[in-house]
Amino acid sequence: MSPPVPPPIGRLNRRIAIDALSLADDGSDVWTEIATVWGAIEPQGSEERDAGGRMLGIARWRITIRWRGDVTSGNRLRFDARSFRVVATLDAANDKRFLAIEVEEELR
Numbered sequence: 001m002s003p004p005v006p007p008p009i010g011r012l013n014r015r016i017a018i019d020a021l022s023l024a025d026d027g028s029d030v031w032t033e034i035a036t037v038w039g040a041i042e043p044q045g046s047e048e049r050d051a052g053g054r055m056l057g058i059a060r061w062r063i064t065i066r067w068r069g070d071v072t073s074g075n076r077l078r079f080d081a082r083s084f085r086v087v088a089t090l091d092a093a094n095d096k097r098f099l100a101i102e103v104e105e106e107l108r
Contacts, residue, residue: 006098007064012038016063017078018071031076039065041079044102057107060087067096077103 016039019031044060061084063077077084084103092098 006092007040011040012065014039014041014079016041016065018068019076019078021074021076033078034070035068037065037068039063039079046107059105059107061103061105063101063103064092065099065101067091067099069096071099071101077101 016037017033018035018037020034022030022032024030040063042062042064044062046057046059048055048057050056063079063084065071071086071089073086073088075086077086082105084105086101086103088102090100090102092100
């Protein structure tokens with residue numbers, strides 16, 4: 001993957017929801033939206049993985065948003081009806097202006 005480069009501000013033109021995982025009273029997992037931000041989405045590649053005897057398609061993306069310190073690999077991002085698992089976060093230019101988020105999307 002190429003190193004993250006901060007995009008021109010006009011490229012942050014997609015509404016991205018940031019979700020956090022918590023436990024409900026009954027002990028089940030619940031995703032709760034903690035913020036909605038503007039972001040840019042760039043494809044980074046795809047692959048197939050064996051998931052219990054069946055092949056699963058995985059698309060890798062880089063989503064860039066304005067800097068936030070609260071996005072971690074425990075979060076999920078959503079765009080339209082799509083859901084992305086956060087794999088890693090990087091300070092795009094080491095100046096806390098932009099956050100490059102490496103994500104994966106399961107393709108069914």
